[in-house]
Amino acid sequence: MKLEKEFVAASSVPLVLSILTEGDSYGYAIIQRVKELSGGEIGWTDGMLYPVLHWLEDQDMVLSRWGESETGRKRKYYSLKPGGRQMLRRQKEQWTLVNSVLNQLWNPQHA
Amino acid sequence: MHNLEQSIAEWRKNMKGADVEPEALDELEGHLRETVDQLVHLGAPEEEALQRAIGQLGSPQTVASEFEKLRMRMWFPAKMIVVAEIVVTILLTYLLMVLPKRADGVLLGAHVFTVTLGYTATLLLGFLGICFVGQHCWSGFSSRRVAALSGVTITFAGIALCFTAAGTVLGMIWAKPHLGRYWGWDAKEVGALCVLVWQTVFLFTHYFRWMTTSRLLVWSILGGNIVGYAWFGTALMIRLHTYGMPGYSALLLMAGVANFTFFLLGFTPEGWLRSHKQTYYE
Numbered sequence: 144m145k146l147e148k149e150f151v152a153a154s155s156v157p158l159v160l161s162i163l164t165e166g167d168s169y170g171y172a173i174i175q176r177v178k179e180l181s182g183g184e185i186g187w188t189d190g191m192l193y194p195v196l197h198w199l200e201d202q203d204m205v206l207s208r209w210g211e212s213e214t215g216r217k218r219k220y221y222s223l224k225p226g227g228r229q230m231l232r233r234q235k236e237q238w239t240l241v242n243s244v245l246n247q248l249w250n251p252q253h254a
Numbered sequence: 255m256h257n258l259e260q261s262i263a264e265w266r267k268n269m270k271g272a273d274v275e276p277e278a279l280d281e282l283e284g285h286l287r288e289t290v291d292q293l294v295h296l297g298a299p300e301e302e303a304l305q306r307a308i309g310q311l312g313s314p315q316t317v318a319s320e321f322e323k324l325r326m327r328m329w330f331p332a333k334m335i336v337v338a339e340i341v342v343t344i345l346l347t348y349l350l351m352v353l354p355k356r357a358d359g360v361l362l363g364a365h366v367f368t369v370t371l372g373y374t375a376t377l378l379l380g381f382l383g384i385c386f387v388g389q390h391c392w393s394g395f396s397s398r399r400v401a402a403l404s405g406v407t408i409t410f411a412g413i414a415l416c417f418t419a420a421g422t423v424l425g426m427i428w429a430k431p432h433l434g435r436y437w438g439w440d441a442k443e444v445g446a447l448c449v450l451v452w453q454t455v456f457l458f459t460h461y462f463r464w465m466t467t468s469r470l471l472v473w474s475i476l477g478g479n480i481v482g483y484a485w486f487g488t489a490l491m492i493r494l495h496t497y498g499m500p501g502y503s504a505l506l507l508m509a510g511v512a513n514f515t516f517f518l519l520g521f522t523p524e525g526w527l528r529s530h531k532q533t534y535y536e
Contacts, residue, residue, distance in 0.1 A: 171288040190312035193281060194320035200396045219281045226393060
């Protein structure tokens with residue numbers, strides 16, 4: 144199953160923020176983590192992640208710094224800022240609410 | 255034989271042609287190389303791995319259009335000061351055109367025009383500094399936003415110095431036939447000199463990166479105090495003109511104190527107001 148464009152766009156921010164709660168990370172690793180968690184079902188166009196990361200940085204939700212990989216290659220690492228944690232909390236509440244409402248509609252016996 | 259470096263250089267050229275910023279390009283290149291390494295590790299030939307990695311990353315036009323959406327935003331106070339400087343320029347031009355003209359008035363008019371624009375630019379930079387400190391106390395700034403503000407700050411610092419310097423020279427030329435000397439060390443002239451020194455130090459500090467943009471924006475607030483003294487404070491001293499408000503010394507003092515308070519707040523930790531609230535509610 145391939146996620147529709149609107150789903151990919153709406154879920155990108157909570158996905159990235161949630162992955163960053165696990166620790167500092169960088170673009171390539173974030174994409175790999177999403178693929179791993181979704182069993183390869185959520186397939187972002189890799190280049191689309193970076194504008195999202197830069198937008199989060201503009202909004203003061205994440206902090207970036209250049210570092211080096213084990214092989215000495217330049218890498219830009221991202222870490223979560225307090226603003227990002229607040230945003231993630233709000234997103235969690237909203238996604239949980241939508242999930243709960245849809246579950247009740249699709250599985251009325253559990254309502 | 256396939257040359258990876260040459261192919262990546264070609265890809266960079268295409269991306270640059272689509273107007274992707276160099277820093278973002280470095281980041282994307284890092285990603286591309288990691289993907290190629292991974293695919294080669296899984297057994298794909300290097301040339302094929304690169305083509306697949308480029309495909310996964312997206313076309314230059316698509317990636318560039320996503321980044322373009324980010325570039326369109328400019329911090330609102332920065333927009334405000336640009337608009338304010340334009341409005342003051344238009345207003346001054348209009349006033350110079352409608353005011354009655356005298357033979358000696360052209361030079362004086364040019365002096366007033368240029369000095370007003372130079373002083374206004376410094377005051378507006380001080381206003382930007384106050385807005386910056388306001389947000390700094392609440393939430394802080396991203397490095398990208400600070401970098402964008404750096405462009406506005408250096409432009410205004412340059413405008414301020416050029417116009418004030420030109421206005422001072424024009425004032426000196428006017429003063430010779432009318433006051434009998436170029437320079438007389440009166441309060442207004444000393445005030446103008448203070449402003450010029452401030453603007454020069456500020457511009458050089460900015461240009462040679464002796465201070466970060468965030469710190470410079472905090473210091474720009476003091477520029478407002480210096481212009482306040484040079485423009486309005488000295489007028490009180492020499493009774494040249496009081497800008498229609500004979501007793502504004504108390505107002506000037508209050509504005510100076512408020513400005514200085516904002517300046518000091520600029521040295522507090524980023525987001526200290528917000529973190530206090532969080533502790534309270536959580």
